Each structure stands twice: as structure tokens, then as C-alpha cells.
Amino acid sequence: MIRKEKLLIVSHREIARDIFELTFQGDLAAEIKRPGQFVHVKVSDAAVPLLRRPVSIARADAAAGTITLIYRRGGEGTALLAARKQGERVDVIGPLGNGFPADDSLKGRKVLLAGGGIGVPPLYGLSLKLKALGAEPVHVLGFDTKSSVFYEKEFEAIGETFVSTVDGSTGTKGFVTDIIDLFRLNFDTLYACGPVQMLKALEMRFPEKEVYLSLEERMGCGIGACFACVCHVPGDPDGYRKVCSDGPVFKAGEVVLSC
Amino acid sequence: MIRKEKLLIVSHREIARDIFELTFQGDLAAEIKRPGQFVHVKVSDAAVPLLRRPVSIARADAAAGTITLIYRRGGEGTALLAARKQGERVDVIGPLGNGFPADDSLKGRKVLLAGGGIGVPPLYGLSLKLKALGAEPVHVLGFDTKSSVFYEKEFEAIGETFVSTVDGSTGTKGFVTDIIDLFRLNFDTLYACGPVQMLKALEMRFPEKEVYLSLEERMGCGIGACFACVCHVPGDPDGYRKVCSDGPVFKAGEVVLSC
Amino acid sequence: MLNIELPGLSLKNPVMPASGCFGFGKEFAGLYDLNRLGAIMIKAATPEARFGNETPRVAETPSGMLNAIGLQNPGLDKILAEELTALEQYDVPVIANIAGSRIEDYVRVAEEISAAPNTSALELNISCPNVKTGGIAFGTDPVMAGELTKAVKRVSSVPVYVKLSPNVTSITEIAMAVEQAGADGLTMINTLLGMRIDLRTGKPVLANKTGGLSGPAIKPVAIRMIHEVSRAVSIPIIGMGGIQSAEDVLEFLFAGASAAAVGTANFVNPFICLEIIDELPSVLKKYGYSHIRECIGRSHEDEAAYHYRT
Amino acid sequence: MLNIELPGLSLKNPVMPASGCFGFGKEFAGLYDLNRLGAIMIKAATPEARFGNETPRVAETPSGMLNAIGLQNPGLDKILAEELTALEQYDVPVIANIAGSRIEDYVRVAEEISAAPNTSALELNISCPNVKTGGIAFGTDPVMAGELTKAVKRVSSVPVYVKLSPNVTSITEIAMAVEQAGADGLTMINTLLGMRIDLRTGKPVLANKTGGLSGPAIKPVAIRMIHEVSRAVSIPIIGMGGIQSAEDVLEFLFAGASAAAVGTANFVNPFICLEIIDELPSVLKKYGYSHIRECIGRSHEDEAAYHYRT
């Protein structure tokens, strides 16, 4: 069930340039059903900024009651969030959205997880789950540059992990698609989260495969009521999906990428 | 000169119910010329609330570089200020206004200081100065109720001090004017700060005396540029004084009380 | 101490979600008991389904937000068949917000939707700033506003409230025109037309370029307009624009509103309507009132004249 | 990279304090060197001295403030004799804001004040919402606005900018009318009419009841209006409404303004104009521009059409 809770910050640290890992504790953790769900965060107790910020759940631990987010400090809201300290409480709504489908049928299957930049975080929780289900996750993580790389070790601990950077300062120079080509990575199912150009490239490249894409869109409510976050569906001009409540994960082809 | 400075909070404590004593350290302290001047405080670094809050300087110590304010936590702004902690910095503009006149000529004179509620604070610095000048200050301090009384001891250390409360829970029951009557307090000069009804009562009661009144008015700029804080002058419909830059202290009769 | 009777609306309390900020209620039904609400203003209905504008559709502004949803909705038939029926299980008056491009659109939607068993009132959206043909022309011209109101009144089987646009020189003129034309009540204000530009691209943030400004930023404009209009008309007003707390509701009642709707604040806190309803009694008491009726129109000098009388 | 030429105004940078938020400059002259400013818009002048409205005259709102000063000023003669002469020592263009109740008032003030040696331009305040006779009627009626502009143009020895009110259905209509009537430029926006009610008394906070809403809250409205008007006129616009930073100035330029004025922010931070001027070059560079001219009108699809050409 969706809850609103003042979650306690139990740890908060900068893990790469402008990339923060934030762990909360609270009852909300027990409600999380799937990797790829997200929370809606009131970054500050002040009245401004007004709107919440959607951030994916990078990992949830129901037993410990913890939720970990990884986010990039960019605009006003995430800068305020970055200033919040351990011991403080943050007003969070969640879990929201449906997340990545993953069940027993994936046992023994090769699954490829492709993440770009701040699209990487939800793949971490997903990979842990896939591994637990007996699948064989392989990770392809794309970043801008060396200083923005994070969680490489954490992903390596779960499965084979490739890193690319746009400027080649670490890992393979290029995009995640370049890595997939270069290393001829094969898979049964692909899960991806990152810039829409990356998602589009993956969708076009693997039309025959089972591909799941996690999207971003500017949000109002985050719960499906305001229609801020819709995207088109192929072939029906009036049709739509809401990223917040129908997504943020969609099967490739279900929605028109460009939104 | 008027400065804008991020002053360091060196102490901050609740000294009576909802009454806070806040001491800053900074270069601004050296600019303060007279008791009764005030500062304009940005209560929080957030964009809201937008406007600054005017607060009288209760005491300034140029040598130590400290400025003490005493304020009541009432609305949104003062509540945010009350949440600021020792070690934090607060954006302050000051000193503003002209304060109470006090010079050598007062040596040996009996001076009465009458304060009501949060009008009491500026009288403290004034009394210290008057005492230093060789005058004999007597204090009449009016409060609502026992739990809102503050600085009684501090004033007693300077000179005779009478306290009244509206509900009689401590001191004499009634208003400061009741105390002046009851104890037949006599004086050469009267300095007063408090609710406008109190100031008006004092002005009417002592038309022959030298009386100085410190006023409050809602402010925009605090420096004389916006005309938010004007009050009328007697006998000239177009005439005016600005509380922020011509005041906040006026000689009785100089401005029309009601503003 | 919270109940109030308005045309078609027997409200157990004066708090309701504003149109477009609550969908058709089903998302919030998962969060709390909708029976607690004074009423529900559902999302604008048009004759046919509309996708609305392209995204981005929202942008944040100081103490406010811009939206340019563009009246996306599943169309009249689906709303009747799926959305309204789903709300029948609740004992809450439904106010159906209707929009269109031409008078015929409004008339068709009004006729059919007002006949639904749980529609208690209509809210005529003549003020959507986000679609070229979304009724804004009706909202800025008193003659057209009056004509539309008359046409809808003729077919509606429930009382008709007209939702006013703040983007006009004289909102009172429009208010008087629709009162004259038979409106049973007013709802105000809709959003102020605004824009934000993305500094990186140099282009408007919203795909639609302009959007409607809502949230606390516009509250002083809403209060001013309700204060002004409530002097000029004798039909009740449901006030909205930046309400975030029970204190804000009180301010709207003082200004002259008889009830209050909460829009944007539902996004900040999906439980806000409930929290406001829970806090209203103690806030009323704090300021010395024992019933919301005592607050209505209180800001006017000749207070009594501005109490909407039920 | 900051200089720009506008009718009558040779600006070393595009940043100036807005009228009514800087008095006649003398208070700020004690804080910093006024020579640094692009220009100074002085407080509204009327033929006779005015006390203005009773206090309270200001109230705080979410990300904004209301004011109802009521055009208090020492009157034309004193302004000429004392205030303008005091500004002569600075190498800064002065834009004289003028107001009145009747066309004759404007004409008289315009004639005399435009002849002062350091008046570079006039700003015709046809939009003060805070006095019944403060020109708001001129600001909401295109015909009257045009007539007033013509009358003032006839007597003014310097270029005339007309300050537009946002409290209208179509600001573009007014803008086109005053351009037609000979205005050399526009300044926009003035404040939005608003109100706040004191919960303890139930009455409006401001003695004048209503006041003008300014500050960041209104920025999206200002940007929208400038965007719209700059498409319709070919005279330059000095933009204002909620500017607090160099980034905000950029947003106004993108929208179609050729320069920017800072009002309310001077109260929050009296050094703000200076700080914005200091930050502009690096902000321009950050977004890839080497001169403010490249930013003007950038938000429009056919960008080139909306650069005001000097």
C-alpha cells in the first residue's frame, strides 16, 4: 500500500561526483513489492520547492526496514536533499509504480541489465532479486566520465559487469550499446533504465527479445491522478500510459518512446 | 554604516514562554551607534518566507563583537528563526534606524524606562547606556502573564525595576501605567517601547515631559526606500515619518500614534 | 460545525478536491476513505476522449506549479460507464466538471452527465487556459459566458456552477453575467496563465509553452477575486487557489466563499483533504467560531450582506 | 557583453531597480555605488504630494508580497528640486515613473520631468492597482491607454515607456494600442491585484484591503506576458516581476525583454542589483552566450524575429 512517512536518514554519503547514496529506515520499506518502484520525496520541510521529487528505489531491505536511493544532485530540489543529514527525517510517499517483472521463470536465464547514469540505481535492487531467483545477471553500466561512475564493485559482486564512459576515462569508451556490440553480449531478457535515447536504441536493436524499459517523466502527483506523466501508445492517438502508475517500467513496444 | 552580514549564532535559548534570546557575533556589532536601533533578519536561507523580520537590538557589545536580540516566537518567520541553532549563520542587515537619544546631559537625571512585552528588549541596552552615562534608570516592565516575564533580574541589576502582569500572576496586576500611578514614579525623561495603546497612554499622561517612544510598523525594505512603514505627523496631511529610517524612536508628539 | 447546504450539494464539510487534481478519485480511494470528503470535483469531461498536450506538462515555480495537461480525459461515455459508476459506492456528492470547444459540446456533456445518478452538480469549466478550444473564450467574454450558461442550464438536471478564469480584466463582470444567465453557483479561481523558460535550451519548459499557474503563489489573487465577486453576486462561491491548510480554508470563507476546493496541494500531500477536514474544527475554535457559517463573508464591512444564505 | 541601447537609454548593463522599490536612490547610495547600475527607475511622481494609503501597507504571501503604498511621493516640484538633482552626480540614466488621476496630471508631470537634465526616459505608470485614481483605468482600456500615451508623447522631450498592468484579459491588446500611439518602449509587468485576510480579525491585512502582488510568485505570469507581447510589438520591453538572480534576468531576456528591472528583491537583499550585475557575465558564459543581445527573444521559435533591433 502507498504510505506517507517521515523516514529516518540512517546514512547519506556522496559516492561519486554529485551522486549520493541515501538510506532511510521506516515502515514503508515493508510495502515495497518489486525492484524498479520509486518513491516521491519532499526534499525539504520548507514550502519551497513545492513539488516532490521522484527517485527510484535502488534497494529495499524489508527485514532491516531500510530503503536505499541513489540520486544525482542537479537542480534546486536534489541540492536541498543532498544537504539533509543522518538523523533527520524526510517526508516520503511510496512505494509508487509497478517496477520490473521478475519471477521464477527466469531461473537459469541470462538476463542483461543496461543502465545509463542515474538510470543505474534501480538495476541494483533488480539484479539482487534476479540473482536470488537463480537468473544470471550481466550488467552494462554507462556513465559520462570516470568521476561519475558508482556501484561498479557492488554490481560486480552479483555478476559480470561492464562499464562504459562517454569520454573513455574509464571502462570502454562509448555507450552501453557499444559494449553490447563489442562483447557480443547475449541474453534472454533485457532490463534497461537510462536516457530515453539509450532506451530507444535498445528497443530498436532487439525487437525480437523480451525487453523492459524504465522511463522518466515530469510528475505532479506520482500516483496516477493528474495525467502529468503520460506517454503515447503505438497506433492509438487517444491511448496513453501513465509513467507513474502504469510504469515506470514498460515492455518495449508498449509505449512510444520520446515522451 | 549599514551592512549585510552572515552573523554567527553564539547562543540561542528560550528565556520565557516563546521568548528567545539570540546572540550573534560579527563585524556588524561595531557599527551599532545607539540603543533602540534594529536589525532586519532573514530568518531562513530558504526562499520562503520572502521578507526579512525587523528585531530590535537588545544589547550590543562592540568589544566582544556581539549583538543580542530578544524576540517572541509568533508567526511563521519567528518560528523558523527559533529553530536556528548555535553555530549556524543568519543573514542580517543592520544597524537600522536611529534609536534612543541619550547623552551626557542625562547625568544624575531620573529616567523612566517603560516596556511592554516584546517592547522590553531595546530598553535593556538603553538602560545599560543610561547607567553608564550617570543617569538613574527606573524600569517598569509589563507582561501578559508570569510565564512570559523575562530579564527581570537583568534590569534589577541596573536599577529599580517594577513588573506588572495583565493577569496579576506575578508583580502588580495591571498595565505599566498602573504601576507608574501606584508607585507615583517620577522622572525627567521617559523612554517607552511596547504596544501602541501603551505608548498612547504614556504620551497623553505626560504631555509636559520629555518622552521618547519606539514604534513598530510592517516593513518592506527597512532602510527608507519603500514607504511601507510611514506614519502621519500632526497637522500636515501630506507629512510623514518613516518608522524604519526616521524612527523607530520618535519624540512624543512628533508622529500621530495609531499607525 | 462543518456542514453546509449549497445548491444541489449537501456537504458534510466544506472541503473537496478540485477538478483535475484528483482524477476520478480511484487513486485516492486506495489511500483513504472518500466518504470523508465534502464532495469530489472530478476531472473535466469532454464529449470525445482527448489525449491532451504533449509532455512535459508540468513545471515547478516559486510556491506554485504550471500545468498544461490539456483536458486529457477518456470521453463522456467512458466516464459515465466506468468512472462515475465507480464513485457510486461512496456517499459523497460528485461535481462533474465539463468542458468543450463549442456550446454543443457542453450541452451534450451536461445533459448526459447531469442525468447520472450520483452527479449532484455540474461545474462548467469555461476557463481552461491550456487548450485553444478549451473554453477560455467563454471565460473571458461575459456575453459568451452567459449564453453558454443558459444553454447548459436548459438541459441540466442538477444545479450548475460556473468555474471562472482569473485571466480577465473584470472577473466580477463575468460573474454577474453568468449569475444573470441562471448559474446556481460559482467556483473560482482556475489557474493564471504562466510560462517558464528552460535556461539550457532557451525554450519554454512546457511542450504547450504556456500553462496554468496554481498553488500557494496564486492564493492572494484568489482571495482578492472571491472578495470582490462575493460583493457583486448572491449565488454561493466554492473557492480555490493555493489552499494548503485549514487556516487557508478559513481565509477563503472570510473572503466570501461558502466552501473550498484543494487542487495542487493533493500532489504535495495526497492526504491533505483529510488532514484539513480533521483540523478544521480546532482551527475554527481557535479563532472563536463554532460553525463555518459564521466565517463566510466575514471580511466584508457589512458582514451580514455577504453570508450566502442557504 | 552587457551593454544595450534602448530608446533614450544607453545602458552599460541591462539591470535596474524597478520603480517604487528603490525610492529616489539615496538610501541605496549609502550602500553601494549607484554608477554600477544600468539605470534607475525612480518612484512614481504625481503633480502634488501624496501621502498614499494608511498602514499596514505591506503583507507577506507565499514567495511574494502585497503592497498598497498608494503612490506616496513628495510631488513634482520637490522631486525636481531635490530628488532628481541629487541623482545628477551619477552617470546613470534615470527613468522617471509618472502617475496621475487624469490625463492632465500625466501631461503636466511628463512635460516638466522630461525636461530635467538627467531624465533619460519616462515610464508611464498606467497600472498602479493601489489607488482608485492611480491610472489603472488607463491600464485596462486600450483606447484610454492609447490616448494617454499620445498626450504624453506630445509633450515629452525624452522617449516614453508605458508600464503595463497584468490585470487584464489581453495585455497584448493594450501593448499594441500604446505602440500604435507612439510609445517608444514597454515596461512590464506591474503587480497583480491580491488580498490577504488576517485570521485573527477576519479582515484584510492591508488598510487598503487589496494590494499589488510582487515577487517570485508572479514570475511565471510576467514571463508569459512578455513572451506574448514581444511577438506582437516591435518596441523594446523592459521586463520585471520576481527577478532575484542573474538566471532570472536571462529567463526574461529569453522571453523577449531587452533589459530587466528588479523590484521586491531589493527588500530581501539591498545589494541584489549589484550582485546580479556581477554575476551576469559568468551566467551568460555558462549557458553559452557572449552578449546579452544573443539572449533576447531566444524562446521564440523564429528567434530572429523577436530580437529587438537597436
Ligand SMILES: Cc1cc2nc3c(=O)[nH]c(=O)nc-3n(C[C@H](O)[C@H](O)[C@H](O)COP(=O)(O)OP(=O)(O)OC[C@H]3O[C@@H](n4cnc5c(N)ncnc54)[C@H](O)[C@@H]3O)c2cc1C
Ligand atoms: C520514476 C522516476 C525515477 C527516477 N529515479 C531517479 C533516481 O533513482 N536517481 C536520480 O538521480 N534521479 C531519478 N529520477 C530523476 C529525478 O526525479 C530528477 O533528477 C529530479 O526530479 C530533479 O530534481 P531537481 O530539483 O534536482 O531539478 P529541477 O530542475 O530543479 O526540478 C524542477 C522540476 O522538474 C522535475 N524534473 C527535473 N528533472 C526531472 C527528471 N529527469 N525526471 C522527472 N522530473 C524531473 C523535478 O521533479 C521538479 O518538479 C527519476 C525520475 C523518475 C520519473
Ligand SMILES: Cc1cc2nc3c(=O)[nH]c(=O)nc-3n(C[C@H](O)[C@H](O)[C@H](O)COP(=O)(O)OP(=O)(O)OC[C@H]3O[C@@H](n4cnc5c(N)ncnc54)[C@H](O)[C@@H]3O)c2cc1C
Ligand atoms: C523596529 C521594530 C523592532 C522590533 N523589535 C522586536 C523585538 O525586539 N522583539 C520582537 O519579538 N519583535 C520585535 N518586533 C516585531 C517583529 O518584527 C515581529 O514580531 C515579527 O516581524 C513577526 O514575524 P512572524 O514571522 O513571527 O509573524 P508573521 O505574522 O508570520 O509575519 C508576517 C509579516 O508581518 C510582519 N509583522 C508581523 N508582526 C509585526 C510587527 N509587530 N511589527 C512589524 N512587522 C510585523 C512580518 O515582519 C512579516 O512581514 C519589532 C518590529 C519593529 C518594526
Ligand SMILES: Cc1cc2nc3c(=O)[nH]c(=O)nc-3n(C[C@H](O)[C@H](O)[C@H](O)COP(=O)(O)O)c2cc1C
Ligand atoms: C494538474 C492540474 C489539472 C487541472 N485540471 C483541471 C480541469 O480539468 N478542470 C478544471 O476546471 N480545473 C482544472 N485545474 C484547476 C484546478 O481545479 C484549480 O482551479 C486550480 O489548480 C487552483 O487551485 P490550486 O491552487 O489549489 O491548485 C487543474 C489544475 C492542475 C494543477
Ligand SMILES: Cc1cc2nc3c(=O)[nH]c(=O)nc-3n(C[C@H](O)[C@H](O)[C@H](O)COP(=O)(O)O)c2cc1C
Ligand atoms: C512597495 C512597492 C512599490 C511600488 N511602487 C511602484 C510605483 O510607484 N510605480 C510603479 O510603476 N510600480 C511600482 N511598483 C511595481 C514594481 O515596480 C514592479 O513592477 C513590480 O513590483 C514587479 O516586480 P518585482 O516582482 O521584482 O517586485 C511597486 C512595487 C512594490 C513592491
Ligand code: FES
Ligand atoms: S504524475 Fe500524476 S498521473 Fe503520473
Ligand code: FES
Ligand atoms: S520599510 Fe521601507 S521605507 Fe520603511
